[in-house]
Amino acid sequence: MSMTTEAALIGATLLLFSTAIIPLLISRWALWARAAWRVAAFVVLTFFVQKALGSPFAPQFDLQQPGVQAWQQAVEFGWWVVTAQCAIGLTRLFVVFETKPRETRIVSDLLAAVIYLVALFAIIDLVFSVPIGGLLATSGVIAIVLGLALQSSLSDVFSGIAVGIERPYGVGDLILVEGGIEGRVIQVNWRSTHIATLNRDVAIVPNNVMAKARLVNHSMPTTIRGVSITVRLAANERPDRCMSVLTAAVKTCMLLAEKPIPSVARSELHGDGVAYDISFSIPSIEAFVDARTELLGHVQNHLRHAGISLAVAGVQSVTGLDVPTSAVLLQESDWFGILASEDRDVLAEHLEEVWYAAGDTLIKQGDDPHALFIIASGTVEITDIGAGTDKVIYRLGPGGSLGAIGMITGTPYAATATALTPLTSYRLDRKAVSAAIAAKPELVKSLEILARRGLEMRRTDVVAHQSDHLDEPEMFLSKLRNFLRKMAERPHS
Template sequence: MTEEAALISATLLLFAAVIVPWITRRWPLWARASWRLAIFIILTYLVFRAVGSPFAPAFDPQRPGERIWQQLIEIGWWLMAAQCAIGLARLFVVFETKPRESRIVSDLLAGLIHLLTLFAVINFVFAVPIGGLLATSGVIAIVLGLALQSSLSDVFSGIAVGIERPYSPGDLVWVEGGIEGRVIQVNWRSTHIATMNRDVAIVPNSVMAKARLVNHSMPTTVRGVSITVRLAANELPDRCMAVLTAAVKTCMLMSDTPPPSVARTELLGDGVAYDISFSIPSVEVLVAARTELLGHVQTHLRHAGIALAVPGVPIQSRLEIPNAATLLRESDWFGVLAEADRNLLAEHLIEVWFAAGDKLMKQGDDPQVLFVLASGAVEISSDTPSLSRVIFRLGPGGSLGAIGMITGTPYAATATALTPVTAYCLDRKGVSDAIASRPDLVKSLEVLARRGQEMQRRDVVAHQSDHPDTPELFLSKLRSFLRKISESSDNEDHRRNHRR
């Protein structure tokens, strides 16, 4: 191959090397590196044919135009060498599948390679000694380093973060100083954190490198939480532990592994401290989980008559435990009734007890009774041949089974006592006796139908489909139930009169 043919071929190859990256940018890293290496090997052969060794090129001094051409080919060779070196560095040192902050190390290597390439072009292509240039650039680097000390500290801290990788984009972190949130970006100068207040905190990398940091996403996103509750000192310890345990078991947002625990941690004259420790799957549910737990603790303590401790007050009087009438008044289901009607139904409530593991009602059973919980925790689950799914959990004040008993539909879920449970039950005979003593109760009970659609969604024990009955159909079922109850009551009265 002649010298001129080698120059033409090298020129075409460099044009191809400029155009092809636009096509290969979606290729894997190894494919792009292999492509650049293949072009570089062919270009090296052509450069040797055209100007000799790239480290000692022999340019033609007689023809200035051809000399410039040769120098441009030589510059292209050095740039191609730099691209190959950068590609290999990214292939073996920084993998593209790693998080975004690892690009900092890649960019640093690329900048160093380009700087060395610049010095090589000046020395080998233009035959300019670089000793004085290096000395001058060293002085300039010192001046710039002093002027940009703070920025350089952030940059090198960012490099350290990229190498050590204490956190990655997407991790939940806590930074000393009160910053907590999810890392959304790590660049040369700073780390961007989306906080819980829905804003973005931009923290310099030098601060991140020096501050204490907790990564909630390593090794897992599960986070442990502890809440302290102080109860009156005159309450029985075992009773307090049982009530708090029932409140914990009523929660739905806690992780089952590790299981939550309740422990007495402090005993003083004005109260006893109980620590409730539990885990949550992610910090995003922290606020909701705390709110849920504190709500259940408050409900369980109130229905157990246990008072919170007041600092400086040694003995607290016990709270009044809600009776059956109070439970009906605060119930979502019976709260709409007049007080006289509620009190009448309360007289027919029967107090029952269940041990942990007992079934209050089973899926598919014929509904004969409804329950209003007075204490303890009950789990509502839907059983299928292949899977048992927990729907929700009930605590004191909750009711279940009302819709099923009124509409006559089989229970679509199973209710299991998670702890010892005290409940009030009302069966069909109780409703019949109440109507017999007060016939106007029928009209009052029809008021419940106005809320039937909402209650049917919430009372999953009787919920059979994703399409609740319309209020008109629900009202029809309620009236049918009340008519049967009335007929049963009339028949019973007739039989009694006949005996007489």
């Protein structure tokens, strides 16, 4: 063995050791950097192999020296392994850069297996000089037997490859699979797709089922999902009132997507009822249950305060609901519900009914407090105007109240209240409170009961100033008593 051959074998051996160690140190490198290292190692190693053995595809071993021959065979063996790793690295780099799906792991793994198999046959033939003709025939028979035995599993594997190439869905997508499985894809592997369902379970669906089933991908092109809910109202109710009340209920919701704009339309007309379809969108499927609950709650509330009844199967004319009076609104109010009925009746007599058109302002941020409002019908939007932008804080429907804290504490309104729809409300200002106390002086003691719920009531008033929320309950009690004292001392005409 010449000095040049020996030096080449030593260089190749050292490089093979480095290819076994360095990958452990560069495991966190980018895919392209690892591929570049493998290509560089392959080029240098090929140079050494050519100097020591000639062509890697027709190596010339030293048969006279068994030890040297074994060394040369080990180097040739290592060259084929490095060649396979280099090919796999370039293949994975190409697949990821070209298609960029997370599911390319399945395709790249399959290609890696094919490359390793080719390298194995080359090593058997070129390194150990074992004819592979009989081996290929035998392996073909074995492959047929295994294919028949593993037909179902192989179907899953190749279906997974098809899914990875076509990409009808990916990890993180919200999908609906024929058969009722709906949820977010959390994993796609060789055999199956794992789906986290809305019930917080994990459904494991074989890839051959996913390839054949009809799928709906809620994440393509966006995660926004359109939903429709049908409400059947009594046939004897006025259509225009039904449409306006349902529209107001939809506008009260906070969880619905603003675009596309929700809509209400009549879809069916029968003798025992009229169907109204409420169409809206939600940001994602996870918000569906909460959005539907919110919408149906507002629909029920608006219909009740409008006196509109739901349809009853087989009944052509349904008696309308009783529209809550001002006294009932006070009874159901968080503020005045704890008062005795006779005290509420006195206050109800001094409520002023006020009508607003859509776009009218009930309360303006920064203004001095002058009255509180109880919503009888329609929808109010509460916004915080700051830095030139309007931030929607909350929306109120029938039965909601606002402005009480500011009127009691004397602090300016911290938000603006605007009618989103035609609105009916009851207004109670300082003069009306003073008149009610004059009519029944005992009302002062009853109103002091409200102070016991001071902290809770301040949280329900969405236009209360932030500084009011920082007051101690004792301070709020003092302000309420001072307010009532002033109202009792106020002269009346």
